[in-house]
Amino acid sequence: PKFYLPMFNQGTYRAFEIKGDSMLPLPTGSIIIGEYVENWGDVKQGETYVVISKSDGVVYKRIGNKFKDNKKLKLVSDNPVYEPYEISGEDVLEIWKAKGYISTQLPVPAPEPTMESLTSMMAQMQRSISKLQSNN
Template sequence: MSILSENIRYLRNQISSSQQKVADALFITRGRYAKYEDGASEPPIELLLRISRYFHISIDLMVSVDLRRISIKEIMELPDNRILLPVKVDEAGENRIEIIPHRASMGYLTGYSDPEYIERLQNITLPFLGLGKYRAFPAEGDSMPPHKDGAYIIGRYIDSFGQLKTGKSYVFITREEGITYKRLKEISNDRFLLSADNDFYDPYALPISDVFEIWEYTCSIATDEFKKEDFAPDHQTIIQMLKELKSEIKELRSKNK
């Protein structure tokens, strides 16, 4: 078996996926994909590009390095593995910021690496932003106040884990959750510990292998007017009461098991 066949088998196992699921994502049959894992044949360059984007690993690494000898975190931090996004500008030279609409947020999981999909998105420019590649993502739910459901978080693309800082908030594009906006609490060898600013929600671990993209918070756009009660002192008290109630319910359930 070639290094490539060993690597794609290893990467598939790392995400606990089936050959059929990977084949469906690549728009090929399971039998054809199985031949690549068995080393019976080599994928053409067009398909190799799709495989690279699916596993979020550069072609150079997949065909020349035994990935089993490197941790997923180290692989993602290698400069040669960066999947750089082009910075598009308008006629005035300002960065074009693509907007991911709420109705199309789930479609972003399959289209984030497709230039044609990105090209069809609406875009805006914000002259006060510095250098970098920016994109606007929809905020959903109440986990990150004061950002309301319907607001947009504008993030700057992170192309290396070395740029991440604990305590800052990021938009994570993940295999299971899709688009999620959370605060980074800790970084370990194989996972991130994320938390919501709303204390009602518990922190949770996100496997690094599940992450496709990371965008650092730079600013937000509110689509609803803030109200005085959004910042009322008793609002936080209610949140704390709900959190305590949640803990009590968990205890009751565990006792009744």
Template sequence: MENEVTLKRFLEIRRELGHTQAEFAALLGVSNTTADIERGRTKLSGKVITELLKQFKVNPLWLFGESEQKYLETSHTSVIPKVVTVDASDNENMVLVNAKAAAGYPQNISDTSWYRQLPAFDLPIPEFRNATYRGFQVEGDSMLPNLHPGEWVLARAIEHIDHVSPNKMYVVVLQDSVMVKKIEKRPNSNNITLVSLNETYPPYNIKPFQIQEIWEVGSKITFNVDATTDSGLLRQLQASMEELKNQLQHVKKV
């Protein structure tokens, strides 16, 4: 039977990662549920310990109560693109990931053949030189009013999580999803906070190792541009007011 510290810490990791016993069992390759491990009925196998280290960077020494460092390599997590695509002339091009493709992106992130199904193009504009860019389609309304569902963002690859700014938006590729968020890192905290611009979506915390890639949003492509947006209406109103003023002045002179 495992010692109480190990059982307590195994349970702590599962809860911290937000998985049920069945979900955690599936991730770790354990049949059915982790309940027996947590109750001390089943020994924590080498395979499970390896998966905890490989998938979640859990320090085995911490798990057995011999270290206070829970995670390994949290400050050195690589978030650079796993695959970069080039055109026939060996020039790097910009891959477009639509909302449908984004659903499979995290699982195929290192599969070079998967990227061939995605459209790609070269954008001959100086701002898009000397860096790796990718286009992502916005899904959902969590970044309203800045980004609307169906719009596209063009984003630059970030090498390290320390390079993020709280004033910018990012495409964050997690182990199971792709989303556009602001990123906040609090001092003396192991957590990364993902923040939506739409205040109906509460911020939530993740661990650095859960991030596979980060792309800094630099511009967006929008369609169905409407001349009667709020700013357009405001300009029309201002023009009408100026015209009214001119008419009044003309009346006074007469």
């Protein structure tokens, strides 16, 4: 179905329903309004996008790098429990810049980290530090 949102009158837009808690405080079931990105070189580090890929399908993530630098996208969750990951440009089918969202729930704060998640984050930081030290 098509519907009209007056604030989005120029460009190509599409709505995507997101699932899961990786992008808290946006709750599962939120609908992301995305503007089609024609030139992937325009993707900006630190901003949120809906990425459609062959391997992952539809994901809503923050971009952690500039695509034009290495032809890969680093996808970062706002919830620190989830680790960032990379996908190759060949795997990407479409990119949509998040312009707004619709939700029937008011956002809730991200959950307090558990001892298990803190331990996991510490282990990841130790691996990252070791990797940096071995590269020098």
